Amino acid sequence: MEFFVAQLLTGLANASSLFLVACGLSLIFGVTRIVNFAHGSLYMLGAYVGYSFMQTLPGAVGFWGAILLAGVVVGIIGVLIEVLVLRPVYRAPELFQLVATFGVILVIQDLTLIIWGPEDLLGPRAPGLRGVYRIMGEPIPKYDIVLLAITPFIALALWYLITQTRVGVLVRAATQDREMVGALGVNQAVLFTGVFALGSALAGLGGALQLPKGGADLLMDFHILAPVFVVVVIGGMGSLPGAYLAAVIISVLNVFGVTYLPQSTLVLMFVVMVVVLMIRPYGLFGREEVAGEHGQVGEPELPIKPASTNVRLIVMVGLALLALLPLFGSSFAMVLTTDILIFCLFAASLHFLLGLGGLVSFGHAAYYGGGAYIAALLVTHANSPMELAFILAPLGAGLAALAIGWVCLRLTGVYFAMLTLAFAQLLWSLVFQWGSVTGGDDGLVNIWPSDWLNSTTAFFYFALIFSVGGILVLRHVAHSPFGYALRAARDSKRQAESTGINTQRVQLLAFGFAGLMGGLAGALFVFSKGSVFPNELEIARSFDALIVVFLGGVKTLAGGVAGAAFFKGVEDLLTRFEYWRLVMGLLIIFVVIVAPQGIVGSIRKAAIRMNVLKQGKHS
Amino acid sequence: MSVVLETKGLTKAFGGLVAVDDVSFQLQKGELLALIGPNGAGKSTCFNMLMGQLPPTSGEVFLGGERINGLSPRQIWRKGVGRTFQITSTYSSMTVIENVQMALLSHNGDVFKFLPFAHKMYREKAMELLDMVGMAAQADRHCAVLAYGDLKRMELSIALAHDPQLLLMDEPTAGMAPKERVALMELTAKIVEDRGVSVLFTEHDMDVVFAHSHRIMVLNRGKLIAEGNATEIRNSPLVQEVYLGGGTLFDAEEGADA
Known part of the structure; x- marks a missing residue:
């Protein structure tokens, strides 16, 4: 007592x-x-x-x-x-x-x-x-x-x-x-x-x-972030008594957790959050989120069209040049390009959800890191061949996304975002603290591809095919009836529902599909590095993807990929300096202020202004 | 004449406020039926129950003899009911024709297809629908740049996409210029005649109501107080009292419905 x-x-x-x-x-x-x-x-x-x-x-x-x-x-x-x-x-x-x-x-x-x-x-x-x-x-x-x-x-x-x-x-x-x-x-x-x-x-x-x-x-900035968000969400966004009550709940729980369940302290907090949100979707004292229900802020998104012949030609030339990289580039250039390609696929999968679906997921790293870990666990514990692990990883990530999406899609707006974040953190804590299976902080190592892929050049082509393939599939689906239905559910849920579209099912499937593609990127990643650590699941990884999608341009189809390529490239240049974060941070703020449509959006706008691009037949 | 839509004792109470009180009516095939009443009379609540957005507190709704209350808006749409909204609901990131194609994709069960190009599907049928409402020339415009009247017409063509037997229109001419109002209702009347669709609509513009409806029902404080053709309604002392003054008017304004 x-x-x-x-x-x-x-x-x-x-x-x-x-x-x-x-x-x-x-x-x-x-x-x-x-x-x-x-x-x-x-x-x-x-x-x-x-x-x-x-x-x-x-x-x-x-x-x-x-x-x-x-x-x-x-x-x-x-x-x-x-x-x-x-x-x-x-x-x-x-x-x-x-x-x-x-x-x-x-x-x-x-x-x-x-x-x-x-x-x-x-x-x-x-x-x-x-x-x-x-x-x-x-x-x-x-x-x-x-x-x-x-x-x-x-x-x-x-x-x-x-x-x-x-x-x-x-x-x-x-x-x-x-x-x-x-x-x-x-x-x-x-x-x-x-x-x-x-x-x-x-x-x-x-x-x-x-x-x-x-x-x-x-x-300490990142360490406090997760508990603070949990507290705010559990208490209800904008409610002071809620914040106090939730802070007490979480802190007390944490102290007892350290004593009785030291293996699960990190998980506990997120379990509480998930449970609270399942019972009270807007937190203990929160009210239903109405912001964002008045349609999209800013200019309406332009209709999408499949790429014109010219654009396709340019992309094909670009891809051909990339495919020739092993002939003239160094092995470092190939590794860097592989990294960029994988990151582009990861960003594109988030963009699918965020841009087309309007579903802001703060925890997309769950599927990327999840895919990587599924592959690594299969290789480590089940001795499965690389090929099998490579196929099962995206499928597993997709299934996880379906399960998580099923819970998260009951909520909207910021609460939805926070719940996705909570699930990602839950996964991260699980991996971090379940050392006997996942290796904990030491990660899982020696996850190398099969012999036929074991050269930098071979894996470069492998990554090129699957990343570009994945991105093209995502792009194609955007033009398919499913992609249209996803946009319809985002633009006007009311109209979609009253013309027979089951918007919840459409969004859930999109969530699973984006998770699958994120998992594919994760599987590519783990075999390119030969190892995986918990930081592939952490908040920062989710934010990496969010940032490039926003900076690339949410309201453009190419936004995710362009943003990822640009920032991964810049990051590689900058990390050679001691204070690269400062420069990167300033660069991000600069882009946000100067080009709020994102990189692709701003380029398109400039092109329309200069009459390079036609805006549409009648306007 | 066969009965397309029938309600029996339809009632909706929000706590103590009875917004719709024991409303029973029938809508015949090919009929253009107007539901009018002052603000707060319960028109929109009534509509929302017919469309499945709100469950009735008591009472029943029958579509072609089949009970439909309790079904979701999605299911009711699939049974052949189209609707337009008081404030247009459109897919603002799509072109005009894509908005219509989306309804056609849903109608044909193609929503979960990943392979074909959506913008190529049912384009001709969508163009026919747009042509019917006089929007064919604007088919490839971005719908976010359309004038409001044009959006209303586009919404009408969406509502007709699955060849509905019944069309529910909630204030179809709200927010439009007077000239456009008359044109839109003439168009609707023509569609009723050509396709044998039945229409139930609510409306505040009495010119529109008296000029085009076959029959008019008047709702006040949740109750049906009068029913008949334009002349009968115009001459009804009860309706005159509700609209032009009398004891009940200002009480009626307290209702939650807009």
Whole structure:
């Protein structure tokens, strides 16, 4: 019993940072509809800034002052981000801002590295709170008790701000109907900036508050991201009480998990999320997501046509040149091209779902990494020949996608995206923690192709055929009745349903098909590298694909492939520099602001403007 | 004359509010039947029950003698009911003809085909349908750039794609210019005559209603209060009271229906 209480208290103390970060994210999403992936970075900045202040400011006043100052500084950084990066892209297609925030993550990562260096920083203890209290005989750090006591007050203060003040009324009004608030004469720009600043400050506070418990390191931005999203989604996007309750649930669960089920701590969180969303699709206190139901944001997508003879000729010449690569290119060039081709197929499979289906999956790495792992597991444990593993991997990934899609497609919008993310993370945690089968962090190695493919040149052709083949199949399906039905379900579900199209079945099948193709890319990947590690399943891999699809152009058929080729190529050039993340992040932000239609979309627009391309017969 | 659509005691209650109250009517083959009433009378609720969007609280709907309430919009469409929406619902990323082809693909059970090129399928039939509503010249335009009246006509051709025996039109002329309204209803009347389709429509524009409908039903506060031809309805004191004033009008405005 004593132990139980102690565990509970530790869990509640841990909930405090999580709650601060989560409610900041929730606020920002509620008002601006931006899913701010850089929120973890703001949390990290809070920790680093707080650390620096604590080094210079003396005593207890200095300690608590440093935490407050960290909140203020991060709030100001939030204002900068909002004004410089997000404000120019509010009118861009839905979720495009997400990519911009991802650019911000990269920039902040490298800036932090430049300013504070690569070493982990050990957080200073809070003055006067160094020891432990004995509660029912169990030692509880004094700082934990303080945290546990402070959090409800912060929550209460926020609750007061939101429910009792004029600012709060505006924020709640904007959460329900942005346009109406704008029409009533409220300056939306100021409101958005203010909310973003508040949310950022809360994240900074959270980062600084946990310093004595966890210190500061360069990985904490991604580490907090998954639990924070889980908390926000479980609580209901935009709900503060929900965020608090969910933060407590997750933290307590985590503490008990570490004690009783150390093998499953990571999985547990996502299992809870999946269960909650199955029962309450919009979180504990959330309301049905209405944003995005007013059709697509931005310009309507142009009708698609199969490629003209000219384009086909150009593509054929390009492919012929690629096929000749082994004759004049180095073996490095072949390996790099193989990587790019595989990534293009991965991106194209996500684009199929995202572009044609309007289904924003945040967890597409599940099928790519899943395919890779299925192949690797078959080779490692069943000694299966490469050919068989190569066939079974995409099929397995496709089946997994069907199962996951069946659950996720009950939800829409951001909740759908979050549930796909949760499933991907679930898979990742499973692989990461089930070391005896999957090798855990050490991955699975020695997964080489059969002898006939065991030269760089042979595998290059193999990858070329399957990647290009896969991309062409995806493209063809876009022009088939099924592809049309998928677009119909996206454009107007109502019309599709009342003309006899089973939109749910169409979308589910598309999900499975995209998973199959993602799995194919994963299978190609594992045999090209000879090994696979859990990072092929992680959030960052899903985001890689999302980013290139958005930057390539969601509303164009070639967007996924073009974006993937461009960014994989650029990445290879950039990673030779020490601070490549900074440059990559800036590049992403630049593309987002300058070319919100994506690369292909912008080129097409320029071509139409210069009369190279005809826009259509009558217009 | 045979009965195409029949409702018996159709009722829908939202909590305590009875939006549609014991509505029974019959629609004959080849008939153009108008359902009118002030805002909040329950017209759209009634429509949504006929189309399967809302389950009735009680009462039944029969299509050609077969009970259809409880079926999904998809199933009802397959039984030969077409519909147009008050606010057009179109596939904005497609051309005009592709919008029609999509309905034809669905009708012919081709939705789950991965191999053929969709834009080549049923093109002639789609062109015939567009020609019928006078949209053939615009077949290859991007439907997102069409004028609203043209979208309405395109939607009509989509609704006719599977040769329906019954057409449900929810405010077919809403949002159109007066001249276009008359033209669209003339077109509808002609289609009724040529194809023997039966039409039930709701409408606010009385010129349209009186000029083209064979029979008119008046709904007020969920109840059918009058039924008859244009002259009978025009001269009904009850209808005049509902539309031009009298005690019940402002109470009726409280309804949830728009």
